[in-house]
Amino acid sequence: MAIRVAHVGTGNVGGLALAELIANPQFELTGVNVSTPEKVGRDAGELCGVGLDTPTVTGIKAVNDLDAIIAAKPECVVYCAMGDTRLPDAMTDVMRILAAGINVVGSSPGLLQFPWGVMPDKYIARVEDAAQQGNSSIFISGVDPGFANDLIPFALAGTCQRIEQVRCMEIHDYASYDGIEVMTYMGFARPMDEIPMLLQPGILSIAWGTAIRQLAAGLGIEVDAITESYQREPAPEDFDIAIGHVAKGTVAVLQFEIRGMVKGHPAIVIEHVTRLRPDLRPDLPRPASGDGSYRVEITGEPSYAVDIIPSSRKGDHNHAAIAGAAGRVVNAIPAVIAAPPGIRTTLDLPLVTGKGLYAPSTLVTT
Structure with a gap:
């Protein structure tokens, strides 16, 4: 039924x-x-x-x-x-x-x-x-916060002998993202001297604190404190994106980190690198492929660096992530x-495997 x-x-x-x-x-x-x-x-x-x-x-x-x-x-x-x-x-x-x-x-x-x-x-x-x-x-x-911060790192962590740090990253170009409310919340295309809601003191730690705390619970560690930092970059000239116009000098790049500290060590780190144009801030981490990817890095024994590159026949990397x-x-x-x-939470539920979702495509011939 x-x-x-x-x-x-x-x-x-x-x-x-x-x-x-x-x-x-x-x-x-x-x-x-x-x-x-x-x-x-x-x-x-x-x-x-x-x-x-x-x-x-x-x-x-x-x-x-x-x-x-x-x-x-x-x-x-x-x-x-x-x-x-x-x-x-x-x-x-x-x-x-x-x-x-x-x-x-x-x-x-x-x-x-x-x-x-x-x-x-x-x-x-x-x-x-x-x-x-x-x-x-x-x-x-x-997705983030979500399975890129819990389901995937837990699967990798469960194969380790020792874990020193877990880092989860989103590295995306948001130019095609049309969620204007979210983009405003993050401060994109806004004046550099304007501090958006997301970057008000403590908000990053609340928004991604759920991911930090759940990872800590899964690893069996106690987080002493959550710290945060961010940096931004202005647009070098005017250009347009899905939500509208980005004026020269307004926010075009946002990088932030939220760290779960254990005895002074950043045991769990959530990092985002978000651009409105792929050529901006080339010194910051870049997607593994195309315009967007997620990355899980575990430092330990063994260490892992796993890239998740979402794609879709119906849209770009932003559509695929959604x-x-x-x-x-x-x-x-x-x-x-x-x-x-x-x-x-992810820690409570059984593994969701995609049962019943297999549907061969006419586009796949081998």
Whole structure:
């Protein structure tokens, strides 16, 4: 019997996640919730962007009514509404869903990926209480923070004899990324003397603290402190990107690090190198191939350097990474439904293997 699922949020990740729910016969879509007035009343199949291989009419009309989504009694809600800039609202939403007895997977609120040591205990307790009330569970993930910071490094770490440091990197050109809210949050194309939300003191450590803390928990170490640093580079001249115009002198490169310190040693490091043009700051790490890659480096015995290069027939590296984030949460639905109530993490869930996803392409001849 198909798993009854509903969906909230049809932005970049949400649109591709919705496409998976529609295309995969193991799911039955019960409802779609949107926040943009222009999307209300449209068929769910119209809200997937390029996610669907063929146009699909589902008969499910988008609403702006979370009560209606809950009233349909799905087994799971895929929650992809923006959480970075509306954290209190996103937290309230998922707690309502959990308390109603409905499981949640999603890309937000990101702090619930591994909230211990990052969020105040009282807020964690509220989510846990809602889950216990509804006998439901929640799993939040993505790509970075997400599987590039937990699933992949854990797989490598499990083969080591000794580990001195784990470093997870995202090295991407964001020129084609059209998420203007996220780009503004990061400060791109903004004046150099303007400090964006992401770079306010402590925000990096909160946003990626979940990844640091989860890696530490998996390695069995205690992080004494989390430190952060960043550097930026201005655009050398005017140019245009997906979100609009980048004026000369505004932010065009952002590099940052978040470090989980253990007795003064950076045991776990998350590093991002984000450019708006590939020729900028050639001294900084570059993608392993093309315009974007993820890298996991483990220093120890043995040491590893593993590059993950996302690609897609439907778009570039940014599209492929977003598709991976969507796939991570959607494919976890059966495991999350089967899990004990509460906040679940990569450390809790069984390995999600891609069971049932094999589909040979007509483009592959050998």
